[in-house]
Amino acid sequence: MNSIDINNLTFKYGETAIVDRLSLNIREGSFISIIGPNGSGKSTLLKIIAKNLLPQEGVVLINGKEVSRYKAKDLAKEIGVVPQDTLVSYDFSVEDIVLMGRYPHLGKFQQNSLRDMEIAKEAMIKTNTWHLRERNINEISGGERQRVIIAKAIVQEPRIILLDEPTSSLDIHHQLEVLELLKNLNNKLGVTIVAVLHDMNLAARYSNEIILLNRGMLIASGKTQEVLTVDHLKRAYEMDMIIETNIYTGTLQVHPIAIKNRAKKNKSLRIHIVCGGGSGKELIQALYDGGYKLSVGVVNEGDSDWHIAKLYDIEVVEEVPFSEISPSSLEKAKLLADAADLIIMTDIPIGWGNIKNLEILREQLQDGKTVYYFKYPQDKKYDYTGGNGLEVLKNLKDMGLKGVDGIEKFLELLNKRG
Numbered sequence: 342m343n344s345i346d347i348n349n350l351t352f353k354y355g356e357t358a359i360v361d362r363l364s365l366n367i368r369e370g371s372f373i374s375i376i377g378p379n380g381s382g383k384s385t386l387l388k389i390i391a392k393n394l395l396p397q398e399g400v401v402l403i404n405g406k407e408v409s410r411y412k413a414k415d416l417a418k419e420i421g422v423v424p425q426d427t428l429v430s431y432d433f434s435v436e437d438i439v440l441m442g443r444y445p446h447l448g449k450f451q452q453n454s455l456r457d458m459e460i461a462k463e464a465m466i467k468t469n470t471w472h473l474r475e476r477n478i479n480e481i482s483g484g485e486r487q488r489v490i491i492a493k494a495i496v497q498e499p500r501i502i503l504l505d506e507p508t509s510s511l512d513i514h515h516q517l518e519v520l521e522l523l524k525n526l527n528n529k530l531g532v533t534i535v536a537v538l539h540d541m542n543l544a545a546r547y548s549n550e551i552i553l554l555n556r557g558m559l560i561a562s563g564k565t566q567e568v569l570t571v572d573h574l575k576r577a578y579e580m581d582m583i584i585e586t587n588i589y590t591g592t593l594q595v596h597p598i599a600i601k602n603r604a605k606k607n608k609s610l611r612i613h614i615v616c617g618g619g620s621g622k623e624l625i626q627a628l629y630d631g632g633y634k635l636s637v638g639v640v641n642e643g644d645s646d647w648h649i650a651k652l653y654d655i656e657v658v659e660e661v662p663f664s665e666i667s668p669s670s671l672e673k674a675k676l677l678a679d680a681a682d683l684i685i686m687t688d689i690p691i692g693w694g695n696i697k698n699l700e701i702l703r704e705q706l707q708d709g710k711t712v713y714y715f716k717y718p719q720d721k722k723y724d725y726t727g728g729n730g731l732e733v734l735k736n737l738k739d740m741g742l743k744g745v746d747g748i749e750k751f752l753e754l755l756n757k758r759g
């Protein structure tokens with residue numbers, strides 16, 4: 342059964358279609374995020390679902406019944422809304438505001454019962470707002486108010502909660518806390534959660550489905566992995582993105598790649614970059630934007646350095662993740678380093694998997710080539726080989742390895758070379 346069915350919905354301000362012939366279904370019990378660039382119609386869509394705006398065309402069905410046919414009180418039992426703007430026009434206490442969420446469950450002239458008070462207390466504890474209960478709603482911070490309004494939506498005990506950027510004024514700690522809370526409501530009570538989220542990584546982490554909008558139109562909807570693809574995101578955001586799996590959360594992680602200075606100068610200097618694990622992505626970007634000829638390796642296939650090199654068609658030597666650099670990969674990388682005018686290695690931690698990369702540096706130094714290393718001398722925390730890596734680096738330093746303190750400094754050095 343679907344919680345929400347949207348059929349051929351069009352909403353216009355004047356002649357401009359803000360939601361454009363949109364059709365989609367939101368399954369009961371799903372946790373769905375709506376994402377898309379600014380102005381793509383996300384808030385407008387939520388307002389239409391909540392019956393705060395009337396579409397010119399199409400219908401929204403809530404549990405099979407047209408939203409326009411719901412009485413306000415009945416709709417409030419089905420849908421709780423947490424709007425983007427949580428300012429309240431009257432000076433109520435936090436507790437009064439949260440208790441207002443019980444209104445759809447009260448009869449005419451009926452007062453809140455002890456049970457209603459208990460439900461409100463529980464929601465305030467869950468949203469970490471219990472300590473604010475006696476404060477004036479307009480005299481607490483924006484983030485605190487956002488949590489109070491979420492508490493109010495929870496006490497409504499609706500089957501669906503719509504939230505418009507519920508984490509926008511929250512610090513990272515409260516962002517995760519609120520999203521965990523929503524996930525819990527979704528998992529334990531089967532509440533359907535529909536949240537507009539700007540942060541695609543949070544959307545990927547917490548929701549099981551995503552709706553991607555652009556200019557009022559549906560670009561894609563469905564399972565997170567099916568929607569968050571390079572192609573879909575490029576169509577919506579007009580930007581290249583790297584998408585990888587976050588090794589800590591196991592969920593998708595999107596890295597937008599700035600497309601700046603594309604009409605760039607073409608420098609003749611050729612640079613080989615030894616990096617990995619994401620340590621080289623800003624450097625690759627900066628050198629690419631600077632117009633240098635680049636090669637990269639050896640890096641693990643699939644890591645973000647590898648992705649960005651592939652994205653820009655940079656020659657890259659790759660190795661399967663979690664394995665040592667093979668002799669053939671090492672040979673290929675050495676050839677690229679031979680062809681380069683200079684080499685730079687980032688401050689990537691050195692382990693048994695990538696220690697062979699240091700051989701590339703040694704051979705190039707032996708050949709009299711300039712080789713740079715980020716932030717030399719190295720700290721112990723970068724060594725996972727029981728001191729071997731640092732020892733080799735020390736030898737390389739004696740051979741002429743130069744330390745460079747970050748990308749800006751490196752670009753300055755390159756500029757001086759002309």
Ligand SMILES: Nc1ncnc2c1ncn2[C@@H]1O[C@H](COP(=O)(O)OP(=O)(O)OP(=O)(O)O)[C@@H](O)[C@H]1O
Nearest residue numbers: 354359377378379380381382383384385386537539
């Ligand atoms: N009252 C209004 N009158 C005219 N145009 C409006 C009105 N409200 C919103 N719009 C326009 O409708 C478009 C969609 O707005 P909406 O707030 O739905 O987008 P959004 O995807 O939620 O954006 P954001 O990510 O910036 O919050 C925007 O171009 C906006 O300027």
